[in-house]
Amino acid sequence: MGCGGFESRRRGTRIVVGALVGALGAGSSGSTSAAAEPATATATAGAKKGKAKAKKGKRRPKPRAPGSAPGAPNAQVRQALRGDAPDHAVAPPRESPELAMMRALDRALFPPPRPSSRPEPWAETVDIDGSTPRAQTSGLPAPATPVAQASPASSSSSPDWLATLARPDFPVRLDAQVVRYLRYYRDDARGRKLIAALARKSGRYIDALRRALAAHGLPRDLCWLAMVESGYDATIHSHAGAAGLWQFMPATGRIYGLTVNRRVDERLDPERSTVAAARHLHDLHQRFGSWALAFGAYNMGYGGMLAAIRRFNTNDFWRLTRIEAGLPYETARYVPKIMALAIAMNNCKAFGCDGMARDPARPFGDEGADALSVAPGVTLDDVADAVDVGRDALTDLNPHLIGSRLPPLETAPPGRKGWTVYVPVGKGAKAKGELPAIQKRRRLGTHRVRLGESTATLAAAYGTSVGVLEAWNDLRRRESARPGRVLFVPRGRKPKSPHEIAATKRPVAVVPRVSFSPPDRRRVFYAPVFGDTVEQVARACGVAVDDVVRWNRTRADARLQEGMHLQLFLPRDAQPADVWLWEEADVTVTPLGSEAFFERVVSSRGRARRKVTVREGDTWRALGRRYGCSVGYLERINRRSRYEALRPGDTIIVYAQKSRLEAIERAEAERKRAPKP
Numbered sequence: 037m038g039c040g041g042f043e044s045r046r047r048g049t050r051i052v053v054g055a056l057v058g059a060l061g062a063g064s065s066g067s068t069s070a071a072a073e074p075a076t077a078t079a080t081a082g083a084k085k086g087k088a089k090a091k092k093g094k095r096r097p098k099p100r101a102p103g104s105a106p107g108a109p110n111a112q113v114r115q116a117l118r119g120d121a122p123d124h125a126v127a128p129p130r131e132s133p134e135l136a137m138m139r140a141l142d143r144a145l146f147p148p149p150r151p152s153s154r155p156e157p158w159a160e161t162v163d164i165d166g167s168t169p170r171a172q173t174s175g176l177p178a179p180a181t182p183v184a185q186a187s188p189a190s191s192s193s194s195p196d197w198l199a200t201l202a203r204p205d206f207p208v209r210l211d212a213q214v215v216r217y218l219r220y221y222r223d224d225a226r227g228r229k230l231i232a233a234l235a236r237k238s239g240r241y242i243d244a245l246r247r248a249l250a251a252h253g254l255p256r257d258l259c260w261l262a263m264v265e266s267g268y269d270a271t272i273h274s275h276a277g278a279a280g281l282w283q284f285m286p287a288t289g290r291i292y293g294l295t296v297n298r299r300v301d302e303r304l305d306p307e308r309s310t311v312a313a314a315r316h317l318h319d320l321h322q323r324f325g326s327w328a329l330a331f332g333a334y335n336m337g338y339g340g341m342l343a344a345i346r347r348f349n350t351n352d353f354w355r356l357t358r359i360e361a362g363l364p365y366e367t368a369r370y371v372p373k374i375m376a377l378a379i380a381m382n383n384c385k386a387f388g389c390d391g392m393a394r395d396p397a398r399p400f401g402d403e404g405a406d407a408l409s410v411a412p413g414v415t416l417d418d419v420a421d422a423v424d425v426g427r428d429a430l431t432d433l434n435p436h437l438i439g440s441r442l443p444p445l446e447t448a449p450p451g452r453k454g455w456t457v458y459v460p461v462g463k464g465a466k467a468k469g470e471l472p473a474i475q476k477r478r479r480l481g482t483h484r485v486r487l488g489e490s491t492a493t494l495a496a497a498y499g500t501s502v503g504v505l506e507a508w509n510d511l512r513r514r515e516s517a518r519p520g521r522v523l524f525v526p527r528g529r530k531p532k533s534p535h536e537i538a539a540t541k542r543p544v545a546v547v548p549r550v551s552f553s554p555p556d557r558r559r560v561f562y563a564p565v566f567g568d569t570v571e572q573v574a575r576a577c578g579v580a581v582d583d584v585v586r587w588n589r590t591r592a593d594a595r596l597q598e599g600m601h602l603q604l605f606l607p608r609d610a611q612p613a614d615v616w617l618w619e620e621a622d623v624t625v626t627p628l629g630s631e632a633f634f635e636r637v638v639s640s641r642g643r644a645r646r647k648v649t650v651r652e653g654d655t656w657r658a659l660g661r662r663y664g665c666s667v668g669y670l671e672r673i674n675r676r677s678r679y680e681a682l683r684p685g686d687t688i689i690v691y692a693q694k695s696r697l698e699a700i701e702r703a704e705a706e707r708k709r710a711p712k713p
């Protein structure tokens with residue numbers, strides 16, 4: 037379920053090597069020398085003691101059976117490896133028992149059709165005289181096992197009881213699918229139990245939703261669409277990423293004025309999400325002219341519904357449900373379910389839920405709570421202190437506030453002057469006297485991130501630390517902020533330019549040698565942030581992608597990584613406004629493969645680079661022991677296999693500790709000075 041009108045339903049951090057090894061790694065088991073020695077009384081006692089400790093400790097997991105599925109992956113490490121940085125909070129999916137029951141009901145009432153020799157359900161004939169088409173079959177799959185058994189006194193087999201039911205205030209059709217739901221709700225014990233549970237939960241928002249829908253000129257019984265979507269649980273999240281009372285996807289919510297980011301998710305605000313849903317349903321009904329098609333488009337997306345109407349040349353929702361591949365299975369069940377639920381809830385006595393005690397009403401906007409307009413940068417703890425309530429009570433009233441601090445207003449739709457925070461009734465007056473001083477104390481500046489800016493460069497520019505910026509902006513450790521994002525920064529400070537930062541710490545750029553040096557261009561350098569692409573950088577700087585690839589010996593189809601540097605040759609008067617660039621005078625340029633390059637790379641590890649001539653009897657292992665290098669490291673340096681025999685006179689490059697090299701060179705000099713026998 038969920039609102040998929042504008043977004044398909046699917047869903048930069050640096051990798052900390054230690055965390056990855058700890059999460060993914062497996063320790064190597066070594067042999068013990070104690071097993072080869074004679075056992076002693078002390079050893080036996082120690083072994084027994086060790087076994088006793090092992091029994092008290094954590095139980096070892098059972099080995100996985102051959103051919104079984106792999107275990108659950110570590111989601112945090114996978115996200116760090118991929119470098120994902122969603123622009124909104126992603127909560128784990130959660131489903132209410134009532135929604136699970138409704139999904140199971142769909143599978144029971146409408147099982148997959150069985151193969152038969154009958155005509156296809158969607159086959160039909162049209163009279164030549166233009167009369168109404170005649171369907172050869174109802175198109176409904178025959179249930180494998182009836183899930184509803186009517187009592188002898190029941191009149192469910194007769195259509196008379198349907199005529200006595202009050203209808204909702206939007207048009208409904210007593211299609212066979214709707215009737216099948218109604219009979220289950222009325223005649224089956226499980227159906228009556230489900231209807232009773234939904235009627236009980238409807239007390240949370242039913243009155244507020246009816247008033248809000250009527251205020252927008254919509255049928256009041258559209259409130260049952262929210263029941264089918266969320267079970268009237270305003271904090272629920274689906275597997276597809278939809279959330280809230282009306283199950284909006286992030287993109288659709290933003291289109292209808294909801295703020296969805298790391299700190300505020302107004303899909304979880306019952307009042308604001310209801311206003312957005314009313315606007316969306318009004319637009320869908322305006323487009324399709326039928327509530328059945330509007331409901332279906334709410335579920336599958338209006339683009340998918342338009343495509344189905346054009347493909348099969350019919351705007352009859354019920355006919356589309358009977359055509360092979362006409363509508364998704366979920367959508368074909370979704371509309372009859374809403375209509376059947378609306379009929380049942382308008383006839384509580386007929387469905388046995390008229391005496392059900394309803395849940396108390398939940399706060400809806402300023403109904404049941406006081407609404408405050410709070411400035412950005414203020415934390416919920418500050419508001420809780422101002423109104424003298426617990427943080428948990430404030431969180432219950434504000435499920436849409438999911439961050440530790442209210443975000444900048446630049447992330448909200450235009451026209452906002454503050455963020456809405458709900459407090460218990462009667463506490464609003466106290467907060468208005470306390471909040472101004474708190475807001476003045478918590479005031480922060482804002483900065484819109486440019487291409488190439490990271491938390492490290494911003495911390496250096498504003499004279500603060502990376503940890504402070506991450507805490508102020510709810511960023512994960514080493515997470516990169518994408519261009520266009522607005523971050524909190526110290527207030528009243530003018531950011532330093534790249535030239536001013538380079539005066540204290542010059543970046544080192546390792547670039548390939550190029551012979552391109554036209555007089556009308558200047559060389560600048562760009563330090564990528566995770567997620568950047570060559571095409572993105574080239575477009576922002578006004579140069580061709582092929583030129584960037586040629587200047588840097590890189591590939592256009594691979595992502596750029598942090599720590600790289602791109603050299604760009606721009607026109608001398610070009611000044612890209614939204615890109616962080618280093619001028620050539622502010623960078624230490626090191627050509628790849630030069631002596632300066634090897635000196636910097638090798639010396640940073642406390643080693644020195646030497647070319648060694650192979651002598652008689654030298655092997656890879658012998659050279660590794662002599663110079664303190666592993667055989668694998670020697671392979672990597674020399675790009676030669678360890679299984680390739682060395683011959684006297686070959687030149688081998690080694691990276692060795694300077695002290696070891698000095699000792700070897702002294703010993704070699706003494707050997708040469710020694711008199712020959």
